[in-house]
Amino acid sequence: MNRLAKWDITDACNLRCKHCYNIVDKSNKFNKYHIDEIELQNFINNLKINNFTDLHLLGGEPLIINNLSEIISRLNSEGISVGITTNALLLNKILSKALLNSGISSIIISLDGFTKTDNDKIRGMGTFEKVIENIKQLIEINNVLKTNTKISISFTINGINYKNVDNIIDIIYHTKINSILLSFLDIEGNAEKNWNELGINKIKAIDSLEKLIDITKNIPNLYIEVVCKKQLKKYLKIKYNYDVNNWVETDVRCNGGDEEYYINSEGFIYPCRVILNHMNKFKFKEKINFLNYENDLEFNQEFIGFYNFTRNSKNYHNNKTCISCEFKNTCKPCPFSDETDSLECQIAKERIMKYKNIILLSKPIIKRLYINKYDQSQLKFLNFKNRTFTVIDDITKKLYESLDEKVLVKETIKNIYNGSNYNIDYTDFENDCLEVLIDLNHLSIIDFNRKYINQKKGG
Incomplete structure (x- = not known):
């Protein structure tokens, strides 16, 4: 079984995005710019003790770490696959080559507007054109080096960009990108503070998603992954013959504390990031600093308790849609969600019925x-x-x-x-x-x- 750790390697960031989940004080001591040898070795040892096979670096902005390429190369040599999510503003030619030569498995670049105007409203003036050119350069360098690194652009559909999804065609053809990741905006962090501007109802969000899939379906060798629940995946499959993330094979049950973990910038490890907003429902009695923790988390009572909590169907009783769903045995989403979190499932189910009636x-x-x-x-x-x-x-x-x-x-x-x-x-x-x-x-x-x-x- 693959086991993934998502690590906020630093809180330092060169942007102040309106929707970022990470709203920590940017002036605090966890604005790291370098990982020293002792810290890295402890981290690697503990990853191996806990059988982690994959590591995904988040932030903050991971590219701010000045020895990032060396860190990735070292982890890769230890058999740990490493990917990053970045805003790509610092991704110059030298750093692009260094990252691609480090053995990095994936580079996900956040771009939250399908036009310059929309993106720069969210991420800051001048970011769109700079990032587009950096993506284009990265892909050109990768084509020369012929690495196996998967390069993707990540978009979050929101109240600012949803009307302009058709402009994704220009982005695809200009950058030559062949992998797109799509998700809906969550109400957390800066997004919660700016919800009046960024918020979007699920009907409009799904309409935009459908439009995007429809206009890109005939582009050869384009991979699009949508972060959504099984009922919506079923609808997209029925209407568009669209396999979203191999939806037939994917089990979207909560896997926090089992196949996936979250490590914050202080080094404390949790089953997932979402739990930090729901400590009133499930409280960790012990904060575990992963850099100093030399035991197997599989035997930690805190994590065992969380695993059992997420597998207990009683914790989903506040979500009637989930209880009556055909996928209830294989698709148990976040146990901290409520009925509003399943709106996409309700909409998808209605659209499946409507589409079948049209066929009839x-x-x-x-x-x-x-x-x-x-x-x-x-x-x-x-x-x-x-x-x-x-x-x-x-x-x-x-x-x-x-x-x-x-x-x-x-x-x-x-x-x-x-x-x-x-x-x-x-x-x-x-x-x-x-x-x-x-x-x-x-x-x-x-x-x-x-x-x-x-x-x-x-x-």
């Missing part, structure tokens, strides 16, 4: 399949785009052969059900058929008369 009231556009000359009962579809054959199974074959371009999908499904002796409720049967038809649509075997669907949506 549409007429299919059918693409003819090839009959296997060696097996007349077998249908194959040739995808000219990638030159692959898809074999249609018997159940799907029956549904496909029943489709009629002059008949609504809803009527076709009803006719199949009435003409057979299925021992299943009609609603479940209809839903199963829709899932099959959506899969066929994703395979480009059928379509749903897009013009008609758009008319229905507009109405």
Whole structure:
């Protein structure tokens, strides 16, 4: 099992972003600019004692640490994979080469506007153009060095930038970036203080997310990861054939204190960062300084207690949406969340139902399949785009052969059900058929008369 530590390596930062979660006093003693050899060695020893395989550096601004490349190289030589999140303002040519040559696994660059105006409102004047050029330079250097470092741009959808997501196309083509990370703004830190300006309701945020996915879906070799819950991932998969972070395989259960930990700039370790805002619900009796802690956290009673707390379903009873969700056994989000935190799930569920109703009231556009000359009962579809054959199974074959371009999908499904002796409720049967038809649509075997669907949506 991989085990990740997220470390605020310093509180020092060269920006004062309006949405930053870290609002500590920037003049305090944890504005570190250098990690000495003794501190680094203790840190490495304790990472290895606790079987940490991955480390992600946060801040503050990690690039302020003047021996950062040497630290990453040292950690990498000890078998610990290291990534960073940075604002990239300090990422000049020399530092870019040093980082890429250090063996760093990932560089995530925060850019919180899709336009210069939006970004600079949040991050400060002049930051957008400087960061864009630094990203472009970093990618060019990486193409020469041919490292395995994954370079990504991270955007947080908020009340300032949500209207201009279509400008992401310009950013992609100018920087040649091939990895985008998207998330919704959380109410914490500076974001809470500036919520009147930055806040956005989930409907508008999801609308912007859909728009972004729709306009980027045909860009080759572009990876987009969305930080969201399984119900929203399901909706994006159904409507856009969009695999968000391999959503079928991903277990989004809280993994704080198990696979993931948080270390603040003072060196104190916690199961996660969020717990610091909820000490009234789960209070740590003992503050553990990781730099001086030479024991295995797996046997620490504080962490064992937190692990049990997050796995106890009773702690989710304040969130009725979670209790009734189809993913309740595999998707238990933050136990400190309340009903408002599941709004994206409620919206996604409504949109899934709406989209399926649109399909039911549409007429299919059918693409003819090839009959296997060696097996007349077998249908194959040739995808000219990638030159692959898809074999249609018997159940799907029956549904496909029943489709009629002059008949609504809803009527076709009803006719199949009435003409057979299925021992299943009609609603479940209809839903199963829709899932099959959506899969066929994703395979480009059928379509749903897009013009008609758009008319229905507009109405």
